[in-house]
Amino acid sequence: MTASVSETLPHWDMTVVYPALDAPEFNRDLVAVRQAFDDMTALFDRLGIDRRDDQATDNTALAAFDTVIAALNDLLERFTTLRAYVYSFVATDSRDDRAQAALSLLMQDSVKLTKLSKRLTAWIGGLDAETLIQRSAVARDHAYLVRRAVEEARHLMSPAEEELAAELDLSGGIAWTRLYQNLTSQMMVPIERDGQVVELPMSQVRNLARDPSREVRRHAHEAELAAWERAALPIAAALNSIKGQVLALGRRRCWATPLDASLFDNGIDRATLDAMMHASREFFPDFRRYLRAKARLLGVERLAWYDLFAPVGGGGRSWQFSDAEAFIVAQFARYSPRMGEFAARAFRERWIDAEPRAGKVGGAFCMSLRRDESRILVNHDSTADSMFTLAHELGHAYHNLNLAHQTMLNRDTPMTLAETASIFCETIVRNAALQEATRDETLEILEAFLSGACQVVVDITSRFLFETALFEQRAARDLSVAELCTMMTDAQKQTYGDVLDEQTLHPFMWAVKGHYYSSGFSYYNYPYMFGLLFGLGLYAEYQRAPEAFQAHYDGLLASTGLASPLDLAARLGFDLRAPAFWRASLEVVRKDIDRFEALVDVV
Template sequence: MLENRNEIKDEFKWDLESIYKNEDELNKDFEKIKNLLEDIKKYKGILGESEDNLYQTLNLYEQISRLAENTYVYTHMKQHEDTRDTKQQSLSGKSDMLSTQIGTVTSFMIPEIISIDEEKMNEYLNNDKLKPYKKLIDQILRKKPYTLSPKEEEILAMSSDVANVAENAFDMLSFADIKFPEIEDEKGEKVRLTHGNFSKFLQSKNREVRKNAFVNMYDTYTKYKNTFAATLEGSVKREIFYAKARNYDSAIQASLFEDDINLSVYDNLIEVIAKNLDTMHKYLKLKKEFLRLDEIHMYDMYTPLVEKLDIKKPYEEAKEIILKALKPLGDEYLELIQRAFDEKWIDVYENEGKKGGAYSWGSYDSHPFILLNYKDDLNSLFTLAHELGHSAHSYYSRKNQPYLYSHYKIFVAEVASTLNEQLLMDYMLKNSKSDDERVYILNYYLEQFRTTVYRQTMFAEFEKIIHEKSENQETLTNEEFCNIYYDLNAKYYGKDVCVDDEIGMEWARVPHFYSNFYVYKYATGFSAAATLSHNILSGDSNAVDKYLEFLKSGGSEYPLNQLKKAGVDMEDEKAIQIALDTFKELVDELEKSK
């Protein structure tokens, strides 16, 4: 039985009062934002008439955005403490509506900035007041070929709520309406299958439990196959619509343009992984041998190789391990991690109604916050290290960049978190206490490669195929989705795996397919982190300094340039290959452990 929120000790809760002490303070900021929105409206149509008008508009937008970030982050984190709390639901809903309103009211800015004559804009930027906004204006001017008239931009901004209907319908169907059947657990007791316990069942030592969970999960999804196909196709069409409306060549170009990423980076990832599938196939063959199976099925993928070992990592011990593992990053970094532990950045344990999973969040004016549901196991230890990486990246970005350039791009968002995990893995392999523990940790690390590099690349290839088909006016039916997805699984997992028919429906379970062309960033981020951690652990004297500078650069540059300065060129296939070479070495090491 889970504890209620008020039963959790304060030392294990985050300190959201450091943002707003009470609802009155929150409401004052809501009112400030509304007043500022009225002020910024006055510049619609006249933004480019003088340098002062341009400055006033940008300054007001910065104030609005910074305040709105505080209200949005606070209300949603407060709701996540107990999602059943209707008052907090209402406040987070208020923030959502305000965000849409901000987008609508300020939609005139980019078209008007773009319409300013180049010579006049250069004169404006000589004004000292406008110099802090030069990078922002440069970023806006990049979008000139893809920006519409002020009225058209306003219409697109107003359409955002409608455009999210497919994703909202998916969320409601998948997480609220669907009811899964009961299955028998390891003790023979009837337990209802849920999203929350599905992954645990797939790790069960009892193969029949794994199989029943797998079959019942996808049989249930199959009953709604046409609805899920309609929601996913709707999401794909949404991205294609916005890409076409803005004159991009394709949905993928529109998505990559925001981060200034070349399509070659996306294609290289898929191609290099394809050249290294033999290592994945070797790993899965070894897995079959370790598990002593005649056939290895999709429901065996998450089964630990060491049956009897159950590594417990209580939270206090986890903190000590992480501080030791991250020692190669130097004293400055370690002091920051210690602050996260000491200053209540972390909401540690699960309680009734608390949002599941884990994340790192916060605003420019707050310290980072981490939501956990800590379970005293190895996975929780790695999750904590992962989220601390995100928090360190956010902290350094905010402390070293002005507000407008403090938000790093999603493309690099997984680098710091994954690098922390890789340093932790290196530490734990070097300090394993038995052969079984070493195999267990090796397997855990190899699974990170399988699920983060190979599997996310498979997802990326699936996304590319379905968008191209839709752009070529091909209808995406449930059957089409299933066939594409099944064939990709057969390709990625190889002939030694029995690719069960049910896996063809897995696409219907993946929320990330509604954040188009996002998942490839997990694979590229992991690969970049593998190269950077290799540089750090190999004793490169400048590697740590370059890495910390990368963390501090925030959103002041585009991601590929940031990573090049840190020591990894993601436009070069070698960046992916270095990570896969590490994977190959670990597979060979596992083979020797048989």
């Protein structure tokens, strides 16, 4: 289903920040922020913020810490707004040369920020952290940052090497990332539609995976694969280069594996990851049971890859954007007036860009803009799944709202906790939609959730396996397009088992998923599984004791940069190292699979 031609899908409003990219106000602030980075570097030099083994945690160090943290928080506030403003143009039209040029300038400042961050971490690592926290109110407010800095400092190269690595990243990993993003956002795919061959943006072609017609889905799948194959060589070069850089720097920083560095970045340990992955694998038979039930519903012996997102329940409600807006605002308000007013504000102030179009990136995301404001990108169609995606991204924005009173350094939330509010808000809306749904609508809603949960648990496991194999083999040499495709389909076979037609798997999923293409984040996949299951666990707690949960939930969201996921979960009575916690969350999914299967098999 597609949006009605009579409904104009919104574009986000960025004029509240600056009138335009060529506005004098924007250029003034761009120059000022770029100068502020140079001033910050001079401040670091003057105060001796660098690695030193003989430094004392004395009054001079305390004063330096307080001064640097205050200045850095202020700079981050200004820089974040500028970067989000510029990226809003790049994300919605990657062919915008003015925006791309401005983003390139800001990427150079990102390198300066990385250098400053490494210097600060190394300097804190040479202090007595507990003395610093005890004697400085600013350090007490940033105690989690201080303690993590001491640990991270053990994995830093020399100051000269860290500075060189940051500079080279601009023409290394960051450049490869931009190549990938620009290339894939501008891909036009030839495809037959209504007897004619037309060219559509890749995002629109991938949306055809939700078309009711199996023939349309098949044609779209084949056209998509052909397009990825044509573009595979530069994309593979980007992937090999990024992963090679991650491996080289990881070795120099004494990380045993890229996964160990990723676990540190995400604030969890291997025991937590193993408990979650073990519990998830236990539930693979249930996900396969869901996929077999969907095959029966579609009248096929075995699902093809292009059937994974096929709509079911025919005749279900069409969720135009205005309908989705009204429903989401109402359900958020049922949870709490504060959440309802927040959602209404997001729509009223035009925080959302919803129209799929050429040059716009695919998928969906939410980014913090300034203070308590966010901006949300979606590619809306009129399916229930699209409505739930909108609720999900609004959940991210609600998380940003609760973080707004924290300093910028204390807003830094690990990916493992970044999905906490989004999953919770999506679940609120989905369960509300189920309460007033017909049988066909119930099937559609359950399918929207289960297909997403299957992606986050089963498919993300395949992506985790792929990335593990990728790092192991890339340590020896570059990998060819054919090798990457084989690794990808092998991982899909290990996770989906025999429920999918092996002739229709997606060998280019390594090219589809932008999560692989960042030199700053490896293993960008498992945090989504963590987020889904942690969010479902929180929702179950909300159902058990609504008033007690509501009294603490916003505070939890406000604290995601102040403590590790393990510690925050422990405050709620959850042990993340125990498979039992993850099994309890997966039981929520299993109940929906049971319900879906029962509806499918009703004669």
